[in-house]
Amino acid sequence: MDILGRALERQSTHGDALLLCVGQPSTGAPSPVVAQAETAVREDILGYTAASGTPELKEAIAGYYRRRYGVEVDPRRILITTGSSGGFTSLFLAVCDAGDEVVLARPGYPAYRNVLQALGVKLVEIDVTDPEHGFQLRVEDLEACTPRPRAVIVTSPSNPSGTVMDPAELRRLAQWCDENGVVLISDEIYHGISYGAECRSAAEFTDRAVIVGSVSKYFSMTGWRVGWLIVPPELVEPLDRLHANFTVCPPALSQQAAVKAFDHAALEELDAHVQRYARNREILLTRLPAMGLGRIAPADGAFYCYVDVSSITADSFRFAHELLDATGVAVAPGVDFDPVQGQRWIRLSYACDTDDIEAAMDRLEAYIRA
Ligand SMILES: Cc1ncc(COP(=O)(O)O)c(C=O)c1O
Incomplete structure (x- = not known):
């Protein structure tokens, strides 16, 4: 929530925040609802x-x-x-x-x-x-x-x-x-x-x-x-x-x-969102290993990639803050989910637009390589 608050602040000052930290779909309720x-x-x-x-x-x-x-x-x-x-x-x-x-x-x-x-x-x-x-x-x-x-x-x-x-x-x-x-x-x-x-x-x-x-x-x-x-x-x-x-x-x-x-018409709309998540997931699973972040929990479901970042930081909380300040990309630090090992991990949510996922990967890659 701390990262989200800062990301929203960044959005109001810079207009460039990419919210890969939030655990919710970027879409509204299905139309029958x-x-x-x-x-x-x-x-x-x-x-x-x-x-x-x-x-x-x-x-x-x-x-x-x-x-x-x-x-x-x-x-x-x-x-x-x-x-x-x-x-x-x-x-x-x-x-x-x-x-x-x-x-x-x-x-x-x-x-x-x-x-x-x-x-x-x-x-x-x-x-x-x-x-x-x-x-x-x-x-x-x-x-x-x-x-x-x-x-x-x-x-x-x-x-x-x-x-x-x-x-x-x-x-x-x-x-x-x-x-x-x-x-x-x-x-x-x-x-x-x-x-x-x-x-x-x-x-x-x-x-x-x-x-x-x-x-x-x-x-x-x-x-x-x-x-x-x-x-x-x-x-x-x-x-x-x-x-x-x-x-x-x-x-x-x-x-x-x-x-x-739970009606058929609603489920059809919702399945289209899942297809977008699947495309976003493919992008992450291709691009993260290519930038040296290859240890990823089996991303079988939900819209999360849990990524081991211990090769680039010993403190995922600090990393999440620095990444946000430098690039506008907001990710959730693993310590939110694991007080013991979480400093090695970050969670990326890919429930957003595919363009945002691509842009976030471009910025993350440039940040890591700099
Ligand atoms: C595993 C899990 N359970 C429960 C919840 C709570 O969700 P809600 O109260 O919106 O149903 C969340 C929210 O992110 C979650 O990730």
């Missing part, structure tokens, strides 16, 4: 909804899981949240007590670490940057934990690394968690954005896992603040109560509009 929002604004009073969300949106999400993954999800097990982030605190309050242990990958999405820590939950962070891990957790990591952890969080495709967990490994993890009474929390908010790798939902392998979903990434609707949790039956009521107290309900307008995000 916008049309539905216009109608809802005119015709609906937009009052409170049920705390766990509207039945229509839950049905739409259940239908999407049926079509996309071939699984039947009871809509009563779906809770709509204010962005997926809006479900984190209540989820961890419902699942964990202070002092419990939760396993998560390092590097990983920082909000998980921060929210868990704020609730007094102990983090068991596993460094997944070595080749054996390939940037994802494995069953062996959980087996090594004594006592058994309360929960494990997996994110596939991952932020920041973009790596996708092998479906067989996800199945193995889901089975292991079921057998050992560990809550599997599967963050699948980048599903829909992958480049050949198969993104399977943990919901295909178990109905005991918690699935975290969102319209923010593939659906290109970050600011609409709609996400969802699919939970085992016994978590529905506690979460419903917590949400009613924390937020009353997710935004009514966004919920009404989001119902249309």
Whole structure:
């Protein structure tokens, strides 16, 4: 956020900022969503909804899981949240007590670490940057934990690394968690954005896992603040109560509009964005190694390249600031995602225009060679 703030300042003074630091699409919501929002604004009073969300949106999400993954999800097990982030605190309050242990990958999405820590939950962070891990957790990591952890969080495709967990490994993890009474929390908010790798939902392998979903990434609707949790039956009521107290309900307008995000017409528009991400990704995967930055996490999905910059800096935070000042290119330093090894890494988001990716690579190359 610090880099983003400075990049926006740079944009106002120099007009040349290229924002490869932000984790969001550069496009708006698909047109059926916008049309539905216009109608809802005119015709609906937009009052409170049920705390766990509207039945229509839950049905739409259940239908999407049926079509996309071939699984039947009871809509009563779906809770709509204010962005997926809006479900984190209540989820961890419902699942964990202070002092419990939760396993998560390092590097990983920082909000998980921060929210868990704020609730007094102990983090068991596993460094997944070595080749054996390939940037994802494995069953062996959980087996090594004594006592058994309360929960494990997996994110596939991952932020920041973009790596996708092998479906067989996800199945193995889901089975292991079921057998050992560990809550599997599967963050699948980048599903829909992958480049050949198969993104399977943990919901295909178990109905005991918690699935975290969102319209923010593939659906290109970050600011609409709609996400969802699919939970085992016994978590529905506690979460419903917590949400009613924390937020009353997710935004009514966004919920009404989001119902249309799963229609064929919307998905067609969204797939066109993914094709652009694929072109941008190709450019990065060609140009970065050519400038000596060849150690890149397998960029299987999401719109991120996680790049080892230890050949040119020992401090990615400083590097990100200096690069921005010298060139206008804004990247996210790895320390945001990995407090231990992150000084070796930067994350590039390629959800922007292809011209911006080309320009950013030109400037980065000139900066490194200077
Ligand atoms: C892995 C992951 N999970 C969850 C979120 C939260 O997204 P939102 O609250 O917009 O659904 C993000 C945002 O970048 C993310 O990268």
